[in-house]
Amino acid sequence: MSVDISQFHQVYFEESFEGLAAMESGLLGLSIGEPDNEAINTIFRAAHSIKGGAGTFGFKSVTDFTHIMETLLDEMRSGQRMVTREAVDLLLLSVDQLGRLLVATRDKQAYDEDAFNTALQNLQAMLAGAQNSPVAAQVADTPALSATGWRVTFAPQPHLFMTGNDPARLLRELATLGPCKVTCDSAKLPAFSDFEPETCYLAWQIELNATVPEAAVREVFEWVDNDADLAVTPILPPPPEVKPKAEEPVAASEEDKPAARPSRIRPARLRRGEADAESPEAQATAESASAANAEQAGGTEERRSTERRSTERRSAERRESGGGAAGAAAGGTSIRVDVEKVDGLINSIGQLVITQSMLMALSDNFSVDDLEKLREGLAQLERNTRELQENIMSIRMMPISFSFNRFPRLVRDLSSKLGKEVQLRVLGENTELDKTVMEKIGDPLVHLVRNALDHGLETPDIRLAAGKSASGTLTLNAYHEGGGIVIEISDDGAGLNRQKILEKAREKGICGPAENPSDAQVYDYIFAPGFSTAAVVSDVSGRGVGMDVVRRNIKDLGGTVVVHSQPGLGALFRIRLPLTLAILDGQLVRVGASVYIVPLIAIIESLQIERGAVESISNQTEIYRLREEYLPVVRLHELLGIAPASTRLEDCLLVVVEVEGRKFALLVDELLGQQQVVVKSLQTNFRSVAGVSGATILGNGAVAMILDVGGIIRLCRERAADLPLLPPSARVA
Amino acid sequence: MASILAVDDSASMRQMVAFTLKGAGYDVTEAVDGQDALTKARSKQADVVLTDLNMPNMDGIQLIRELRKLPQYKFTPMLLLTTESAGDKKTEGKAAGATGWLVKPFNPEQLLATLKKVLG
Numbered sequence: 001m002s003v004d005i006s007q008f009h010q011v012y013f014e015e016s017f018e019g020l021a022a023m024e025s026g027l028l029g030l031s032i033g034e035p036d037n038e039a040i041n042t043i044f045r046a047a048h049s050i051k052g053g054a055g056t057f058g059f060k061s062v063t064d065f066t067h068i069m070e071t072l073l074d075e076m077r078s079g080q081r082m083v084t085r086e087a088v089d090l091l092l093l094s095v096d097q098l099g100r101l102l103v104a105t106r107d108k109q110a111y112d113e114d115a116f117n118t119a120l121q122n123l124q125a126m127l128a129g130a131q132n133s134p135v136a137a138q139v140a141d142t143p144a145l146s147a148t149g150w151r152v153t154f155a156p157q158p159h160l161f162m163t164g165n166d167p168a169r170l171l172r173e174l175a176t177l178g179p180c181k182v183t184c185d186s187a188k189l190p191a192f193s194d195f196e197p198e199t200c201y202l203a204w205q206i207e208l209n210a211t212v213p214e215a216a217v218r219e220v221f222e223w224v225d226n227d228a229d230l231a232v233t234p235i236l237p238p239p240p241e242v243k244p245k246a247e248e249p250v251a252a253s254e255e256d257k258p259a260a261r262p263s264r265i266r267p268a269r270l271r272r273g274e275a276d277a278e279s280p281e282a283q284a285t286a287e288s289a290s291a292a293n294a295e296q297a298g299g300t301e302e303r304r305s306t307e308r309r310s311t312e313r314r315s316a317e318r319r320e321s322g323g324g325a326a327g328a329a330a331g332g333t334s335i336r337v338d339v340e341k342v343d344g345l346i347n348s349i350g351q352l353v354i355t356q357s358m359l360m361a362l363s364d365n366f367s368v369d370d371l372e373k374l375r376e377g378l379a380q381l382e383r384n385t386r387e388l389q390e391n392i393m394s395i396r397m398m399p400i401s402f403s404f405n406r407f408p409r410l411v412r413d414l415s416s417k418l419g420k421e422v423q424l425r426v427l428g429e430n431t432e433l434d435k436t437v438m439e440k441i442g443d444p445l446v447h448l449v450r451n452a453l454d455h456g457l458e459t460p461d462i463r464l465a466a467g468k469s470a471s472g473t474l475t476l477n478a479y480h481e482g483g484g485i486v487i488e489i490s491d492d493g494a495g496l497n498r499q500k501i502l503e504k505a506r507e508k509g510i511c512g513p514a515e516n517p518s519d520a521q522v523y524d525y526i527f528a529p530g531f532s533t534a535a536v537v538s539d540v541s542g543r544g545v546g547m548d549v550v551r552r553n554i555k556d557l558g559g560t561v562v563v564h565s566q567p568g569l570g571a572l573f574r575i576r577l578p579l580t581l582a583i584l585d586g587q588l589v590r591v592g593a594s595v596y597i598v599p600l601i602a603i604i605e606s607l608q609i610e611r612g613a614v615e616s617i618s619n620q621t622e623i624y625r626l627r628e629e630y631l632p633v634v635r636l637h638e639l640l641g642i643a644p645a646s647t648r649l650e651d652c653l654l655v656v657v658e659v660e661g662r663k664f665a666l667l668v669d670e671l672l673g674q675q676q677v678v679v680k681s682l683q684t685n686f687r688s689v690a691g692v693s694g695a696t697i698l699g700n701g702a703v704a705m706i707l708d709v710g711g712i713i714r715l716c717r718e719r720a721a722d723l724p725l726l727p728p729s730a731r732v733a
Numbered sequence: 734m735a736s737i738l739a740v741d742d743s744a745s746m747r748q749m750v751a752f753t754l755k756g757a758g759y760d761v762t763e764a765v766d767g768q769d770a771l772t773k774a775r776s777k778q779a780d781v782v783l784t785d786l787n788m789p790n791m792d793g794i795q796l797i798r799e800l801r802k803l804p805q806y807k808f809t810p811m812l813l814l815t816t817e818s819a820g821d822k823k824t825e826g827k828a829a830g831a832t833g834w835l836v837k838p839f840n841p842e843q844l845l846a847t848l849k850k851v852l853g
Contacts, residue, residue: 162808168853
């Protein structure tokens with residue numbers, strides 16, 4: 001039977017990458033000098049699984065590489081090897097190398113052999129270094145060529161059955177090596193009254209007449225080595241012709257099948273037992289078996305490597321024949337879902353089905369009296385639907401630890417490169433968010449963490465001089481708030497330097513020389529394209545390409561980022577993101593005859609227009625004065641080209657939205673309800689439209705556009721280049 | 734057909750084993766670690782237990798030790814799937830009541846051959 005095991009490759013790679021992550025975090029958590037056995041065990045287990053799978057699937061380089069790592073770890077685990085910093089560093093590098101090797105193997109691409117060999121040599125060097133005697137390959141096989149057969153004494157201990165082993169199986173297996181003459185020793189059999197069916201009382205003497213190596217004979221009894229007294233002695237060539245005593249033949253051939261399992265009755269059958277297995281079948285099997293066993297003679301090690309080679313050959317053939325299809329299959333992404341979530345989903349569906357059948361039953365002979373029941377049913381349907389929706393959304397939700405996990409390593413590597421002492425604190429790593437959001441927030445987070453390490457935290461001497469502890473703390477925190485997720489990256493470093501940023505901003509012309517912006521505005525300048533105050537451009541950060549990309553990425557996700565800073569105490573970056581991109585809380589507004597949706601997250605308040613609070617600037621742009629703030633008014637109907645219900649401002653409402661820290665007032669005809677809407681992409685179904693982030697289908701079947709508030713404002717600025725951009729802090733004098 | 738309990742924390746290995754065995758017509762129950770296996774073994778009698786050695790929660794040796802305490806698993810063949818060529822793990826496994834072992838890496842054919850051997 002041939003089984004194509006390549007179908008399990010994807011699962012193998014997925015779990016291997018998880019294993020690598022576990023190894024990495026385990027290694028980072030190891031305290032030098034005082035190894036925590038459980039931690040080493042976890043790392044070991046991960047390496048072990050990767051190796052095991054690699055062996056099975058024929059990835060030889062991976063097997064070899066992990067084997068050495070595993071040996072190192074095993075020595076650490078057993079206390080033979082100290083957990084040194086060098087060892088941990090080397091293992092971390094090896095984890096990286098192994099990762100690259102796995103990626104190359106998965107993608108069926110060539111890997112950097114030099115780097116691989118160097119890593120392999122480093123590992124081998126470390127292994128050889130502290131170990132006095134390298135483990136000698138255990139090839140202790142002395143094939144007694146002169147023997148024409150073997151005399152085997154097999155005396156199982158009474159508990160043999162309790163290990164699940166069956167003497168009949170062993171005899172049968174031995175018979176596959178050649179013709180056997182079996183004598184049963186029933187001397188220990190007690191009187192029937194004392195007979196215990198679970199105890200093995202019998203022993204056997206077997207004469208195997210076949211020129212097979214001793215190892216082959218011993219291999220048959222490999223599993224029962226400690227559960228039996230076993231003696232294997234050679235039968236030497238010219239023995240005086242031993243005539244087999246012709247007695248009842250038992251065991252030793254395939255015919256014996258019925259006696260195969262539970263041995264409780266068998267002692268009785270074997271009691272008289274001398275068996276001679278020179279039946280034709282046994283002879284036949286013996287010949288083929290001895291050929292097969294001759295191959296095994298070289299010991300297990302050799303056998304294994306032969307298998308590995310043949311597995312490799314097979315997979316190489318597969319690659320050639322079906323490389324395209326396999327490559328395509330490897331590209332698919334998958335998501336691991338907790339069984340509980342799937343169960344929840346099935347449960348919801350179950351309830352939905354019940355509700356549906358209830359409503360169906362109601363529709364037969366429906367009368368007005370049933371109206372109340374119908375309402376109830378519909379309410380239940382709504383509940384079920386909402387539950388189902390929540391359950392389905394939760395499937396895409398993953399704990400943010402998937403994203404946070406890379407930081408211990410990053411912080412460790414960077415801080416040692418920068419000569420800083422940094423402790424990383426991670427909070428709220430179980431906070432869940434949508435997989436897509438998580439994937440897209442990864443890079444911005446890395447930027448922010450790098451920045452905090454490079455610019456925020458000081459070197460130990462500066463910290464000590466400032467009266468702080470030598471080691472700085474970097475905190476990652478995540479929590480849910482108001483239907484979204486908040487991620488905070490904070491440090492207890494020097495904080496942002498207002499003066500330096502302001503100078504740079506003036507130099508770049510972002511800020512006029514006479515302006516005196518607020519702290520918040522100054523800190524906001526760091527998100528401007530090309531902005532960097534770093535004196536030296538390091539390979540860590542300082543090229544000024546980071547922060548604007550960070551803000552743009554976060555904005556693309558419908559989120560915001562703000563900075564808080566206190567000189568000398570540290571800085572905090574707070575990122576606010578929607579939990580998912582697929583559903584959004586929206587405010588339905590009517591403009592003319594059309595309904596639009598404004599994301600609730602952007603809305604600050606909605607209000608009725610107060611007569612006299614609207615002023616016009618240069619005849620074109622209107623400004624609304626709201627509690628001593630001036631808000632530019634955006635007439636949505638003009639922008640969207642719709643005939644408004646009324647052009648009189650007094651008949652309209654204002655929706656105050658905030659974009660990039662600035663407030664604007666959107667002019668709408670009517671506020672409708674608030675509801676969760678499912679976002680349908682316009683880009684995939686139609687094309688990208690400025691000012692519109694997507695569309696959704698309303699309860700009545702109509703399509704409504706979801707407004708992209710930032711886009712609307714940009715559109716507005718393009719239409720009227722002279723729209724004054726009043727900073728939010730501009731107060732009425 | 735015989736019922737097999739396959740225990741491995743590595744999904745790829747477990748699936749490979751299960752797939753091979755199912756293909757050969759065996760009735761396979763999968764478990765992700767010793768604890769899981771123990772629960773499943775109690776609720777459904779297995780004719781053979783195949784278990785990985787290194788697993789979280791409960792390792793293969795402990796699993797065998799626990800299973801042997803149950804009367805219905807007193808004589809059941811239990812095989813350790815192990816890469817450990819070192820003898821001490823095998824000895825430990827044997828002491829716990831393992832029937833034998835199958836050394837990884839093995840291919841599907843070897844797995845089936847071994848199983849056939851045990852089941853007779």
